[in-house]
Amino acid sequence: MTSNVPVTYQEVFRTDRGVVYQCDASNRLILEFWDTHTQLSARDFAQFRRMVETVDIRQMALSTAAEHDVEILTPPRSERCYVLTLCEVVHLRELLTGAKLMLELNAMLRECGCTLSE
Amino acid sequence: MKDLARLRTSVKESVELALNQQIQMEMISSSKYLAMAGWCDRNGLDYSAGFFYKQSEEERKHGMKLFHYLCDQGGTAYSPEIPAVSQEFDSLRSVFEGALDQEIAVSDSINRIIGICRRENDYATEELLKWYVREQVEEEYIARRCLELIDQIPADQVYYLDKKLASVTYDGNPFE
Ligand SMILES: [Fe+2]
Ligand SMILES: [Fe+2]
Numbered sequence: 368m369t370s371n372v373p374v375t376y377q378e379v380f381r382t383d384r385g386v387v388y389q390c391d392a393s394n395r396l397i398l399e400f401w402d403t404h405t406q407l408s409a410r411d412f413a414q415f416r417r418m419v420e421t422v423d424i425r426q427m428a429l430s431t432a433a434e435h436d437v438e439i440l441t442p443p444r445s446e447r448c449y450v451l452t453l454c455e456v457v458h459l460r461e462l463l464t465g466a467k468l469m470l471e472l473n474a475m476l477r478e479c480g481c482t483l484s485e
Numbered sequence: 486m487k488d489l490a491r492l493r494t495s496v497k498e499s500v501e502l503a504l505n506q507q508i509q510m511e512m513i514s515s516s517k518y519l520a521m522a523g524w525c526d527r528n529g530l531d532y533s534a535g536f537f538y539k540q541s542e543e544e545r546k547h548g549m550k551l552f553h554y555l556c557d558q559g560g561t562a563y564s565p566e567i568p569a570v571s572q573e574f575d576s577l578r579s580v581f582e583g584a585l586d587q588e589i590a591v592s593d594s595i596n597r598i599i600g601i602c603r604r605e606n607d608y609a610t611e612e613l614l615k616w617y618v619r620e621q622v623e624e625e626y627i628a629r630r631c632l633e634l635i636d637q638i639p640a641d642q643v644y645y646l647d648k649k650l651a652s653v654t655y656d657g658n659p660f661e
Contacts, residue, residue, distance in 0.1 A: 389486055
């Protein structure tokens with residue numbers, strides 16, 4: 368973990384393109400992707416993940432039209448706007464899906480009284 | 486680590502998704518029944534028209550019940566997209582056949598969602614959906630009974646048939 372990460376951040380999932388942290392102090396999930404840094408509530412995080420999941424990457428891959436070269440996504444209640452190429456959509460998907468699984472694992476552990484290491 | 490999603494809502498994402506689909510389905514039912522009511526109305530079948538106007542309202546209420554439930558539990562309910570529905574029908578029989586088809590599709594959908602609730606251990610939502618299970622038993626019964634009457638009543642007694650159809654109720658409902 369890099370030293371400039373706040374102490375309240377817990378790593379949820381990491382790929383070589385980005386990291387998802389959870390901050391229990393602010394009840395936010397933090398998405399680090401390339402050099403961006405976006406804080407989202409659990410609800411907005413889930414909604415953004417669904418936005419990324421439902422991008423039609425088949426069309427992006429097959430279409431020669433310029434408008435299908437990139438996908439523009441804005442996480443809910445956020446100033447940021449991601450302009451993503453096909454590869455970036457796939458990388459972001461991988462990161463968000465991994466984070467989703469870890470959050471689900473945490474939920475399951477909590478349901479039986481355990482917790483992921485602090 | 487906190488479970489942020491659980492703090493926000495008791496409804497899991499898969500259940501939320503399924504309930505939103507069900508909201509849409511109820512609203513589509515409402516729209517279909519309204520089209521059926523309109524067709525009956527302009528073909529002089531006033532009683533059947535009244536029956537479908539009422540059904541249309543009921544379906545909207547079914548959707549709203551789920552909408553409020555999701556909101557109250559901290560979930561996200563979406564106002565659904567309603568695709569175009571058919572406005573024309575070949576006969577009164579085909580109207581009621583369409584109604585039965587729709588009710589069967591709704592029953593199947595409710596059963597599928599209860600399966601999801603069980604997988605997710607969401608007994609609260611399952612409890613709510615039991616109301617829909619009972620409702621569907623009644624709705625399917627009524628649609629089938631109407632089709633029987635259409636078979637039984639001679640085709641030239643349109644006024645009598647129309648009146649009779651609108652009066653069908655499920656008297657011996659074992660769930661009541
Ligand atoms: Fe309904
Ligand atoms: Fe119904």
